[in-house]
Amino acid sequence: MQYASNDLTSAERYKVLTAFILPRPIAWVTTLGPTAVVNAAPFSFFNAFSEDPPLIMFSVNKRPDGRLKDTWLNVERTGQFVVNMTDEPLAEKMHQSSGDFPPDIGEPDYLELGLAPSVDVAPPRLAAAPWAMECKLWQVINVKDDRQLVIGEGLRFHIRDELWDPVAKRVYMDKYHPVGRMFADRYCRTDDRMLFATAEGPKAAASTGG
Numbered sequence: 001m002q003y004a005s006n007d008l009t010s011a012e013r014y015k016v017l018t019a020f021i022l023p024r025p026i027a028w029v030t031t032l033g034p035t036a037v038v039n040a041a042p043f044s045f046f047n048a049f050s051e052d053p054p055l056i057m058f059s060v061n062k063r064p065d066g067r068l069k070d071t072w073l074n075v076e077r078t079g080q081f082v083v084n085m086t087d088e089p090l091a092e093k094m095h096q097s098s099g100d101f102p103p104d105i106g107e108p109d110y111l112e113l114g115l116a117p118s119v120d121v122a123p124p125r126l127a128a129a130p131w132a133m134e135c136k137l138w139q140v141i142n143v144k145d146d147r148q149l150v151i152g153e154g155l156r157f158h159i160r161d162e163l164w165d166p167v168a169k170r171v172y173m174d175k176y177h178p179v180g181r182m183f184a185d186r187y188c189r190t191d192d193r194m195l196f197a198t199a200e201g202p203k204a205a206a207s208t209g210g
């Protein structure tokens with residue numbers, strides 16, 4: 001089976017892409033609205049792309065009726081946001097926060113998600129998130145006026161204490177349970193892990209570079 005990309009509609013392309021490129025990590029992005037309401041929404045066209053500087057990117061499209069999403073409007077106006085990671089206990093609320101809430105209703109408030117202040121940016125982080133990164137806007141790539149690729153530079157990392165060995169700078173994987181996005185409203189757990197050695201030994205596999 002093969003398709004030329006141009007022979008598919010954009011909805012079909014979305015399916016072909018997201019049905020196979022998975023699981024996808026999820027950025028649960030908190031931003032500040034114009035009336036200081038705290039907005040939270042998940043984005044799974046997301047990943048980290050470099051460590052110097054620490055850059056992440058997520059992609060926000062317009063709603064089917066052409067309305068801009070609050071996250072994009074808030075990032076465009078303030079240049080600041082926080083990327084929060086989602087673990088299993090938070091997953092259902094993360095999913096619920098993707099509803100089409102009016103701009104004056106903050107998802108964290110509505111879903112009773114606690115907030116914690118950020119240090120370098122105004123939008124707070126989600127207090128229960130296992131990991132959060134305060135970001136300032138680094139660059140935006142406008143895709144056909146329908147989608148914004150938001151690239152953020154991480155200014156500060158927050159890590160839940162029990163997840164991290166600060167001396168070895170390692171995560172305790174047995175305690176960290178992030179979820180991934182499969183397709184549509186399906187998610188996966190990440191507990192069933194594999195370890196492979198390279199010819200040089202397992203240390204080589206842990207090297208950086210992406």
Ligand SMILES: Cc1cc2nc3c(=O)[nH]c(=O)nc-3n(C[C@H](O)[C@H](O)[C@H](O)COP(=O)(O)O)c2cc1C
Binds near residue numbers: 043045059
């Ligand atoms: C797991 C998950 C991932 C999502 N990923 C994206 C995405 O990558 N880009 C996007 O524009 N919308 C994505 N959405 C939909 C937004 O979360 C949704 O449109 C939300 O209402 C936007 O909220 P806002 O208006 O507060 O920004 C995703 C939804 C879910 C549940």
